[in-house]
Amino acid sequence: MAFNTVNDVITEVRTLLQDTDSAGFRYSNSSIYQALNEGLLEAARLRPDFFRGIPIPQYGSSGSGDPILFPPTFIPALINYVCGRIQLRDDEATNDQRASVFIMSFKQTLAPGAT
């Protein structure tokens, strides 16, 4: 599946989180969009060259069909961040170790050695 729109990214996040039952999502759309927006801000901190000359995009559920303004080769890393961010919640379904792996993978892909 190509990652052309914001919805494509959200769909992949839900696949990784095993949260694909649209009749009753475990994680709300608003929480996933929040994590996505935080990932974009984090990416701007680590790689300001990604957003050179453009404002840092921030998305809401109304913009799910919007094109994702992020370098295509780094979208898998962004997806890892969103998954990790969701897993940081204090919830019986979450896993701190898995969250840490997701987030570290994001940081090491964008900026090796970054904290």
Place this chain on the structure above:
Amino acid sequence: MAQSDAFQRFYADAALHAPGAIASTLQPELFATLRDFLQKTNVWIEQIPVFVVPDTYDYEIVPPAGTAFNRLMAVSDPQIRTNSWAWPATFVPPTTLRLTRNPTQPANWDVWMALFAVDPVDVDGNPVFPEWMLDKFFDTLFSGMLYRVLMQPQKPYSNAGLAATRYKMYVQGRAQALAEVQHGYGFDMQSWQFPAAGVTRSRQRGV
């Protein structure tokens, strides 16, 4: 607007040497490299006509869009061969030609100015400059851009050792370009250029 073939090859080749570097990473480094290259080599020279009259010493000259004047190369008479000084003059940045002797009669002269690229860049984000330079000095500009890219901290492609190697290649290429310009891109030019290899740097007295 589609990028030209030269730029497409330039950035595609850069991706091989700096995996993970995207266009917005490469373009500012190319801009900085090009500015340094043009300022030090005077490769980009434009001929600007100016009409001089007696009792007027200062003339405003306008650089082409996307460029700035770097250095005055010559003031010549169009009726005579190029690059020979027809009248003594100096350049007062950013845009003033100043004659140092009063012209005796009105005349059309050519002012030869060395240029360098400035903002704004084109719609693709590339600096504005003649693309033949990208073909002729491809390796030099490529090494110059790459050493700056490889010097960036905490990137997947950061590599201080390779950056140093690329810097040496760039400086050497820049020196060769300067020599080419000085000799009018002619064959059988002098075989040395600064820095000169093997030159005597010290002498012992009495030897």
